[in-house]
Amino acid sequence: MPYDxxxxxxxxxxxxxxxxxxxxxxxxxxxxxxxxxGFFYDILFSEGQNVSPDDFKSIIEDMRSIVKKKLPFVQRLxxxxxxxxxxxxxxxxxxxxxxxxxxxxxxTIFETGDFVDLCAGPHxxxxxxxxxxxxxxxxxxxxxxxGDEQNPMLVRISGFAFENKSALVAHLALxxxxxxxDHRKLGKELNLFTISPLxxxxxxxxxxxxxxxxxxxxxxxxxxxxxxxxxxxxxxxxAKEELYVTSGHAAKFGDELFRxxxxxxxxxxxxxxxxxxMQIFADNRFSYRDxxxxxxxxxxxxxxxxxxxxxxxxxxxxxxxxDGHLFCRVSQIKEEVSTIVSIIREFYTIFGLMDGYWVSLSxxxxxxxxxxxxxxxxxxAESALENAAKENDLNYRRVEGEAAFYGPKLDFxxxxxxxxxxxxxxxxxxxxxPERFDLSFxxxxxxxxxxxxxxxxxxxxxxxxxxxxxEHYAGAFPFWLSPVQVDILPIGEAHQAYGAEVTTLLKKxxxxxxxxxxxxxxxxxxxxxxxxxxxxxxxxxxxxxxSQTVTLESRTDGKIGELSHDDLLTRFAKENIxxx
Numbered sequence: 001m002p003y004d005x006x007x008x009x010x011x012x013x014x015x016x017x018x019x020x021x022x023x024x025x026x027x028x029x030x031x032x033x034x035x036x037x038g039f040f041y042d043i044l045f046s047e048g049q050n051v052s053p054d055d056f057k058s059i060i061e062d063m064r065s066i067v068k069k070k071l072p073f074v075q076r077l078x079x080x081x082x083x084x085x086x087x088x089x090x091x092x093x094x095x096x097x098x099x100x101x102x103x104x105x106x107x108t109i110f111e112t113g114d115f116v117d118l119c120a121g122p123h124x125x126x127x128x129x130x131x132x133x134x135x136x137x138x139x140x141x142x143x144x145x146x147g148d149e150q151n152p153m154l155v156r157i158s159g160f161a162f163e164n165k166s167a168l169v170a171h172l173a174l175x176x177x178x179x180x181x182d183h184r185k186l187g188k189e190l191n192l193f194t195i196s197p198l199x200x201x202x203x204x205x206x207x208x209x210x211x212x213x214x215x216x217x218x219x220x221x222x223x224x225x226x227x228x229x230x231x232x233x234x235x236x237x238x239a240k241e242e243l244y245v246t247s248g249h250a251a252k253f254g255d256e257l258f259r260x261x262x263x264x265x266x267x268x269x270x271x272x273x274x275x276x277x278m279q280i281f282a283d284n285r286f287s288y289r290d291x292x293x294x295x296x297x298x299x300x301x302x303x304x305x306x307x308x309x310x311x312x313x314x315x316x317x318x319x320x321x322x323d324g325h326l327f328c329r330v331s332q333i334k335e336e337v338s339t340i341v342s343i344i345r346e347f348y349t350i351f352g353l354m355d356g357y358w359v360s361l362s363x364x365x366x367x368x369x370x371x372x373x374x375x376x377x378x379x380x381a382e383s384a385l386e387n388a389a390k391e392n393d394l395n396y397r398r399v400e401g402e403a404a405f406y407g408p409k410l411d412f413x414x415x416x417x418x419x420x421x422x423x424x425x426x427x428x429x430x431x432x433x434p435e436r437f438d439l440s441f442x443x444x445x446x447x448x449x450x451x452x453x454x455x456x457x458x459x460x461x462x463x464x465x466x467x468x469x470x471e472h473y474a475g476a477f478p479f480w481l482s483p484v485q486v487d488i489l490p491i492g493e494a495h496q497a498y499g500a501e502v503t504t505l506l507k508k509x510x511x512x513x514x515x516x517x518x519x520x521x522x523x524x525x526x527x528x529x530x531x532x533x534x535x536x537x538x539x540x541x542x543x544x545x546x547s548q549t550v551t552l553e554s555r556t557d558g559k560i561g562e563l564s565h566d567d568l569l570t571r572f573a574k575e576n577i578x579x580x
Contacts, residue, residue: 003124009034009161011073011123012063012135016157017041018115019062024049029117030092030145030154037171038135040158042143044092051157056137059157063135070128071113075121083107083118092145093118133165136172177418183470184312190475190532192483193313202310202317204463209483212512213469214462216481218298220350220578221322221458224343230296230324235276237300238267246436247275256303269302274430274455277325278437281451286441291451292328292336298462299323313467320462326454327439330377333384333452334391337410337427340456341392344412344425347458350578351469353414358395360411361386365401373407373431381429381452382408406432407452416472424465428455476533476555479575485512486572487529487537491522498545502538505565511572530555 013032016039020027026046032039045051051059078086080101086109087093096118100107110119112127124130138158145151162168179185187193192210199205206214222232238260244250249271250257258269270276277295286293300320309315326336348354363382364371371378385408389396396410403409407429415421430453433439440448459465469477479485486506490499496517506513516525522539529537538550550568552560563571 003129004122005161005163006034007122008124008130008134009039010121011127011130012159012161013039013041014073014110014112014115014117014119014123015063015066015127015130016059016137016159017043017117018066018112019059020051020157021115022062023051023055023059028090028092030143031096032117035158037162038138038158038160040156042145042154042156044152044154050155051140053140060135060137064132066113067127067130067132069113070126072126073121073123074111075123076109076111078107078109080107083109086116087118131164134163134168135159135161136168174418178420178471181418181471181474182312183314183467186470186475187312187467190483192470195312200317201307202305202315204313204316204318210466212483213477213481214466216578217459217462217466217469218322220347221298222296224346224458225296225324228294228339228343229292230294233277233280233295233297235270235273235280235297235299237302238269239276241266241268243275243279244268244271247272247278247433248436249275253303256305258302258304270299271301271303273297273299273301273321273323274325274433274453275437277323278433278439278453281327282437282439286327288329288441288443288449291441292326292332294324294326296322296324313463313470316461316463318463321457322459322462324456324458326456327434327441327451328454329449330380330384330452333381333429333454334388336454337385337388338392340427340454340458341388341394341410344458345392348412348414348425351472353416353472356415356419358397358413359389360402360413361389361396361398362402362404362409362411363398363400364403364408371403371405377431377452378408381431385410385427385429404428404430406430416468417474422468424460424468425458426456426460429453430455474533477535479535479572480578482533482535483512484514484532484534485536485576486514487525487532487534488513488515489522489525489529489537489539490515490517491539491541493517495540495542495545499540502540502550502565505569506572509569509572510576 010033013034017029017032020043024045027049028044030042030044032041080097083097084094087097097107108120109116110121110123136159138160141156142153143156144153160168160171162171190209191207193207194205196205241250253271257271260267260269280295281293298320300318302318305315305317328336345354364378389410409426409428411423412425413421413423433453434450439451441451443449488499488503490496499515499517503513503515518525526537533555535555537553539553540550544550549562549564552563552568554560
């Protein structure tokens with residue numbers, strides 16, 4: 001019978017544990033769940049025992065041997081005392097048993113041959129239901145029991161598992177392609193950003209070429225907002241601790257906050273921009289005629305993430321959000337969300353990410369006590385978001401219980417060029433901060449009325465979005481976004497003056513151009529242009545000097561041919577505009 005893939009993966013975690021116990025009968029098992037692409041098991045090996053990647057081949061052979069035996073997975077219900085007796089030498093299982101007992105939950109085990117594990121299932125009927133060639137081992141890592149640094153460190157052995165061999169091979173090929181596209185690797189090769197141990201982990205430095213990309217993205221974001229009623233604001237990087245106590249961020253972020261001691265006061269490096277924007281709104285006397293009020297600020301916030309969780313641009317401590325906050329009435333939510341959706345659609349169409357996207361409409365769950373705001377406000381906000389999703393023909397799914405405590409939200413999921421999914425843009429309704437900061441505007445009756453805040457971010461964070469785009473394009477950026485758009489390559493010394501003339505012509509037209517007249521062979525300079533993923537290069541020799549033309553070659557289309565200066569400028573002017 002066909003099984004859900006998570007059921008197969010969960011069963012393989014047990015089979016992995018069985019193979020490990022064959023090697024080390026004294027090993028102590030932690031837990032072994034299924035994962036998004038496979039399975040893992042956390043194991044405390046007995047003294048003097050361990051495994052390395054060199055052992056993977058023999059472990060897989062042992063796993064396949066177990067699969068071939070067609071051993072049934074048999075479930076049994078135990079009392080807590082029976083379970084404790086069975087796992088009396090395993091402190092990890094005893095901890096789980098105690099928790100299940102305190103919650104009044106059933107305690108079940110699964111027997112597979114001589115192997116017994118504490119587990120609620122589900123599993124395949126027998127090991128033979130698993131395709132022998134559908135799984136492999138992925139790697140080893142250290143993992144604290146239950147993720148707590150105070151607990152013992154276990155060895156996590158992880159594996160891949162898919163429907164069949166073809167699906168597994170396709171996934172492994174995808175991973176190889178992802179390695180080639182790794183933004184940390186390409187960032188170094190293309191000289192886009194620097195991670196300095198003297199500056200600190202998670203604090204990337206933009207090289208000149210990387211800064212061009214970052215600025216072009218930021219400029220595009222503002223261009224999409226400036227004619228839609230947004231006003232740019234600026235806020236400082238630190239604030240008094242009281243601001244974040246009032247907003248609730250001091251409690252929310254806890255030890256992730258960077259604290260700054262002044263001569264007289266305690267400050268916090270801002271973990272979010274919204275409390276600052278609340279203060280800008282509060283310092284005005286707005287009436288209902290002024291709403292919506294829309295603020296835009298690409299600003300850097302700071303969070304002290306654990307060093308082991310940091311990586312390149314996609315997980316950093318200095319996070320530049322393309323932040324926007326709108327202050328409006330509940331009746332205005334739908335229209336404002338529709339405007340934001342139009343911006344998101346245009347932005348992600350330019351980057352070629354709209355194919356296969358979907359949107360999570362996150363709404364309240366059944367326990368309404370967890371959420372701030374009246375039922376009427378929530379119903380109106382959820383309805384406004386859903387109506388906006390429908391009117392804008394969004395591919396959305398309503399997800400119960402995933403709303404933030406302060407309001408419902410739309411989270412946009414996009415797939416990159418190799419099919420990986422990223423959560424990027426977000427639109428969130430907030431009833432919390434206006435209440436905490438006692439924000440108000442004057443309504444038609446001259447009475448103070450509480451606004452709703454809409455948080456929205458289009459790219460998410462500039463650092464993370466830039467890292468994702470490096471990988472999406474594999475470093476070969478479209479013309480408008482490329483740090484260097486054209487390389488000029490004079491064949492010899494006699495052609496260098498004309499090369500300088502063409503370089504000046506293109507630079508004056510706003511085309512990012514580099515002249516390469518180094519004392520190197522033309523072939524090597526062409527290779528350098530290709531390795532640097534420059535969109536175009538121009539080779540200049542006697543014929544071009546005589547005719548005052550250029551010979552243009554493209555990164556994607558090869559040799560384009562001879563062009564006049566005017567034709568060249570016309571071509572580049574069309575390509576230098578972000579467009580779908």
